[in-house]
Amino acid sequence: MIRLRPTHLRTRLTLWFVSALAGLLILGWGATVAILFRQLQSQLDHFAIQEIETVEGLMYFTPQGELQMHEDYHNHPESKDVIDRFLEVLSPGGAVLYRNDRLGERRLGGAPFAGEGVGGYSVRSERLADGTRVRMVSRLHSLDGRPLLIRLAHSEEPLWSRIDELSLASLLALPLVLALAGFAGYGLVRRALRPIELMARRAQEITPQRLHERLPNNNADDELGQLARVFNETLARLEQAFEQLRRFTADASHELRTPLAAIRSVGEVGLQKDGTRAEYRDIIGSMLEEVNRLTSLVDNLLTISRADAGSLQLERVPIPVMQLMRDAAALFEVLAEEKALTLTLSGDEAAAVRGDPLFLRQAVVNLLHNAVKYSPAGGTISARVGGRADKVTIEIEDGGPGIPAEDRPKIFDRFYRVDKARWRESGGAGLGLSITKWVIEAHGGGVELDREITSGCLFRIQLPRDSPL
Amino acid sequence: MRRDGIRFYKGNVHILVVEDEIKMAKALQEGLEADDYAVSVAHTGEEGFYLAQSAPFDMMILDVMLPGRDGFEILSTLRQRGMKTPVLLLTSRDTLEDRVRGLDIGADDYLVKPFAFPELLARLRALLRRGKTDAAQRLKVADLEVNVALRSVTRAGELIELTAREFDLLYYLLLNRERVVSREMLAREIWKEVARQTPLDNVIDAQMVRLRRKIDGQFEKKLLQTVRGVGFILREEQL
Numbered sequence: 001m002i003r004l005r006p007t008h009l010r011t012r013l014t015l016w017f018v019s020a021l022a023g024l025l026i027l028g029w030g031a032t033v034a035i036l037f038r039q040l041q042s043q044l045d046h047f048a049i050q051e052i053e054t055v056e057g058l059m060y061f062t063p064q065g066e067l068q069m070h071e072d073y074h075n076h077p078e079s080k081d082v083i084d085r086f087l088e089v090l091s092p093g094g095a096v097l098y099r100n101d102r103l104g105e106r107r108l109g110g111a112p113f114a115g116e117g118v119g120g121y122s123v124r125s126e127r128l129a130d131g132t133r134v135r136m137v138s139r140l141h142s143l144d145g146r147p148l149l150i151r152l153a154h155s156e157e158p159l160w161s162r163i164d165e166l167s168l169a170s171l172l173a174l175p176l177v178l179a180l181a182g183f184a185g186y187g188l189v190r191r192a193l194r195p196i197e198l199m200a201r202r203a204q205e206i207t208p209q210r211l212h213e214r215l216p217n218n219n220a221d222d223e224l225g226q227l228a229r230v231f232n233e234t235l236a237r238l239e240q241a242f243e244q245l246r247r248f249t250a251d252a253s254h255e256l257r258t259p260l261a262a263i264r265s266v267g268e269v270g271l272q273k274d275g276t277r278a279e280y281r282d283i284i285g286s287m288l289e290e291v292n293r294l295t296s297l298v299d300n301l302l303t304i305s306r307a308d309a310g311s312l313q314l315e316r317v318p319i320p321v322m323q324l325m326r327d328a329a330a331l332f333e334v335l336a337e338e339k340a341l342t343l344t345l346s347g348d349e350a351a352a353v354r355g356d357p358l359f360l361r362q363a364v365v366n367l368l369h370n371a372v373k374y375s376p377a378g379g380t381i382s383a384r385v386g387g388r389a390d391k392v393t394i395e396i397e398d399g400g401p402g403i404p405a406e407d408r409p410k411i412f413d414r415f416y417r418v419d420k421a422r423w424r425e426s427g428g429a430g431l432g433l434s435i436t437k438w439v440i441e442a443h444g445g446g447v448e449l450d451r452e453i454t455s456g457c458l459f460r461i462q463l464p465r466d467s468p469l
Numbered sequence: 470m471r472r473d474g475i476r477f478y479k480g481n482v483h484i485l486v487v488e489d490e491i492k493m494a495k496a497l498q499e500g501l502e503a504d505d506y507a508v509s510v511a512h513t514g515e516e517g518f519y520l521a522q523s524a525p526f527d528m529m530i531l532d533v534m535l536p537g538r539d540g541f542e543i544l545s546t547l548r549q550r551g552m553k554t555p556v557l558l559l560t561s562r563d564t565l566e567d568r569v570r571g572l573d574i575g576a577d578d579y580l581v582k583p584f585a586f587p588e589l590l591a592r593l594r595a596l597l598r599r600g601k602t603d604a605a606q607r608l609k610v611a612d613l614e615v616n617v618a619l620r621s622v623t624r625a626g627e628l629i630e631l632t633a634r635e636f637d638l639l640y641y642l643l644l645n646r647e648r649v650v651s652r653e654m655l656a657r658e659i660w661k662e663v664a665r666q667t668p669l670d671n672v673i674d675a676q677m678v679r680l681r682r683k684i685d686g687q688f689e690k691k692l693l694q695t696v697r698g699v700g701f702i703l704r705e706e707q708l
Contacts, residue, residue, distance in 0.1 A: 281697070288698025292652075292670075295583050331660070331667075334634075334675045362664055369668045432668070 010193055014186040021181050022174070029170050033163055040159050041135055045123050048137040051085055052121070052152050056141050059089070059098075059148070067097045067148070086134060086153040097148065108151045109136055116140070117149055125156065132157060195224045203231065211239040251415040252301055259290040259297070266290070300431040304414065307438045314442055315356040318466050321385050321392055322349050324357070328364045329383065332372045339377045347385030351392045354466040355443045363439040363447075366432035367396045367459050374400035374457070387465060394461040402456050408449055412437040482597065483507045485526040487517030487543070488559070489535050497530065500586050506593075514538035521547055526554050528593060533560040533571070541574060548575035555596045557589075585651035585699060608643045610692055611705040613684060615643055624684055634659065635680050642693070642703040651700040677701060 058070045067089055088108035089098040099105070109126045116122050117140040126136050136153035199215050206213050214235060217228040270283035306312045325345055336343045353360070371381045379399040387393040403411060410416045417430040440447045445463035484506050488494040491512070498508045509526070511517035514535040521529060521543075533540035544556055558571045561582040571579050577599075578592050608615045612625045620636055622629045631639065637659050642650055656662040656669045677693070685691045694702050 285697025285699070291583070292698065331669065331672055334679065335672055338675045338678070358664055362667060365667055369671075373671075 010186060010189045013189045014182055017185040017189075018178050018182045022178055025174060025177065033166065037159060037163060040162075041125075041156070044135045044154050044156070044159070045121075045137060048085070048123075048135065048152050048154055049121055052137060052139050052141075052150055055087060055150060055152060056139075056143075059141075059143055059150075061144055061146075067143075069098065069100070084154065086128075086136075086155075088151040090149040090151065092140070092147050092149060106130065108134070108153055109138070112138075112149050117151075126153065133160060196227075199224075199228060199231070206235065208242060211235060211242055248414060255297055255415060256294065259294045263287045263290045297431075300435065303435060304431065304438070307435075307442070312359075312442075314359060316354050317357065318352050318354055319357050319360060320349075321351040321353055321394065321463075322347060324361060325364060325383055325385060325394065328361055328368055331365060332368055335372050336381070339372070339375065339379075341372065341375050341378070342380045343372075344380070344382045345385075346382070348387065348392075351385050351387060352466040353392050353443070353445075353463045355463070356439075359439045360443065363436040364394065364396070364461070366436045367461075370432065371396055371398035371400070371457070374398060376400065387462070390465050392463050392465045394463075395458060396461075397453075397456060397458040399456045402453070403449065408451065411449060412447070481507065482527045483509070483525075484528045484530060484593070485509050485511065485517065485520055485554075486530045487511045487514065487521075487535065487540070488530070488532040489513060490532070493532075496586075497589075500589075501593075504590055514540070514543050518543050518547070521552060521554070522550070528596060529554050529556045530589075530593075531556055531558055531576075533558055533562070533567070541570065544571075544576060545574040555599070557592060557596060559584075585653055587645075587649040587651050587700060588654050590648065591645065591650075591654060608640075608646075610643060610646050610703055611690060613643075613692055615640060622684070624688065629683050631680075631683060634676065635683065638676060638680055639684065639703075642701065645703075647702065647704040647706075649696050649699050649702045654700070 055069070058073070060068055060070065062068050069087075083100075083102065085100070086103040086106075086108055087098070087100040088096065088103060090112055091097055092112065094111045096107075099108075106128045108128070109124075117138040120139070122138045124136055126134050128134060133156040134153040135156050136151055138149060138151040141148045141150050195218075202213075202215050214232045215228045217225050217232065219225045220229060266283055266286050270280065275283070303312075322345070325347075329343055329345055332343065335341075368381070368383070375381055375398045381396070381398045383397075384395045385392065386395070407416075412433050413430075414434045415430040416433075437447055440461055440463065443463055445461060447459060447461045450458035450460055482505075484501055486494060486497050486501070486508060488497060488510070489512055494510050494512060498510050501508045509520060509524075511520050514537050517529075517531065517535075518538065520526075531540045531544060535543075540558060540560075544558070547556075555577040556575065557578045557580060558576040559580055559582055560567060560571070568579050577596055580589060580592060608617070614623045615621075616623075617640065622631055622636065622639060638655070641655070641658055652670055652673050655673050656667065660669060660672075662669055677695070681691075681693045685693055690705070691707070692703055692705065694704065694707075696702055
């Protein structure tokens with residue numbers, strides 16, 4: 001089945017409005033008619049009761065025992081035709097004793113029901129044999145000691161025809177009213193929706209290059225103002241994300257350019273002169289070193305971009321933290337020995353977290369690597385595992401030169417390096433800490449650089465503790 | 470250039486390289502030929518598919534990103550037709566899904582670009598060696614001898630004390646002697662490091678310095694040599 005559905009909101013709103021109005025009008029009209037009809041009917045009833053009173057006084061029995069009606073009270077004979085009542089008199093057993101001329105041979109209602117007209121008036125609607133709708137009142141009356149059931153009715157047909165006329169008139173007026181209301185409603189809806197249209201047009205003009213633009217917000221309190229505000233907030237976030245991406249791309253290109261420039265210079269210089277075999281090997285080797293640097297840079301960038309895109313799947317397995325730390329520390333044993341560093345590891349053997357072993361290992365390896373890299377020969381690096389009921393804390397402290405206070409907030413930023421000149425020999429692109437930060441945060445934890453410490457660095461990782469259940 | 474030793478005779482090992490990048494294909498061909506393999510190169514998927522079907526190869530190196538029919542498609546069609554030749558996939562996309570997909574449709578190994586050439590050679594050797602055992606228990610280079618069963622090392626008859634890691638390192642270098650071993654290979658094989666990003670280069674270098682001190686220290690002939698930009702090599706001949 002094809003459902004017709006207007007595409008424009010204003011058309012839809014107008015249609016809803018018009019149909020609601022039509023429904024209400026019909027309902028109101030129906031109620032009015034019903035009330036009017038009831039009122040007219042009760043007038044009719046009242047009239048009938050008065051007439052019964054009159055009729056009772058006019059009835060008499062002929063000496064033959066026939067029931068008759070005095071009709072000689074009319075001043076003019078034609079007045080008889082004015083009388084529009086239907087009259088039937090029955091015996092309590094149902095035998096017809098009298099029917100007036102107007103009624104003729106038609107029956108007025110069926111057999112008498114129990115208690116009809118006793119001690120008052122029974123009022124009901126009936127239909128004559130020829131279909132005429134009547135309003136009938138009956139009353140039990142006693143004449144010359146004989147009980148008589150008087151039934152008196154008036155035609156309801158004039159009432160009905162009045163109602164029909166009224167209906168017809170309303171039916172003719174309804175479309176006109178609805179059309180007028182529709183037009184007015186359409187105009188109103190269009191005016192109400194106009195700000196949305198404007199907003200849509202403005203929003204359409206906002207391209208990635210023009211993200212700083214905002215939607216107009218004239219009335220912040222109404223619904224449209226709220227919509228504009230929410231939209232503007234989204235735009236602000238989008239702008240920020242774009243800005244981040246732009247900066248990241250710029251930084252990444254810069255980082256990629258550095259090894260590329262080295263490859264190029266070394267290659268070009270190498271080609272300019274005739275060298276020995278050993279010299280050429282050296283040149284190629286030097287170029288390959290830069291290639292390795294590029295490769296690891298690209299690998300790191302790839303990890304970061306996957307992390308940003310949320311496409312990295314993290315495992316969730318229980319990991320004993322001391323084990324993780326021992327593993328990571330073991331990697332640097334040789335380096336530490338070479339630099340005569342003391343690497344100590346202490347803490348809670350029972351501490352466990354839930355997460356991805358590879359990524360978490362990478363995270364602590366990066367921190368340990370930094371500690372080993374920046375510690376002076378003969379220094380001490382201590383790693384401690386501790387924590388509270390719901391948290392595991394890993395602290396890694398070194399006795400290196402530390403990080404200047406003004407640089408501390410930036411150390412987790414991508415491509416940030418404390419010592420810009422020295423990175424090439426120590427071999428990092430400033431991505432390690434940002435990867436660590438991402439990994440820890442992806443595990444629901446946090447990593448920070450202690451602010452209090454005055455010498456060296458103290459990194460503190462907090463992770464949710466894995467409950468043994 | 471023919472080498473002696475435990476390595477099998479390779480002159481008649483025929484490798485099909487399917488790679489659309491001209492430079493890369495040329496480098497692969499030259500590198501493999503320098504290592505005594507016979508090489509055929511196809512520059513498109515269709516050509517590679519045709520060649521693979523028309524002649525028997527001992528090994529196929531297949532780039533995944535090819536114009537037209539990609540490597541996955543070619544490989545799965547070839548496998549459906551019953552080709553048993555070992556296939557090594559090359560790809561620049563290092564995602565787990567790609568890796569799984571490659572191995573699922575019948576690749577025997579998977580190498581992510583950019584890779585170190587020695588790494589490729591090592592993988593090829595591993596694939597060709599598959600099913601055959603290296604029963605060498607005593608390995609030697611010049612006067613350096615390793616007894617695998619005893620895990621003992623001697624140089625000029627003198628016993629050298631090595632840590633477990635140093636021994637593993639030396640053993641691996643010895644198995645690949647006279648071949649360059651890259652840091653990535655060492656990281657993976659000796660340190661069992663899976664993630665490529667782990668900053669292990671300094672660690673490997675430091676470990677090498679120590680090993681060198683022990684096996685080459687007081688000897689005039691240095692066996693453990695550094696190949697700048699690539700890695701390390703254990704051999705008698707001096708650079």
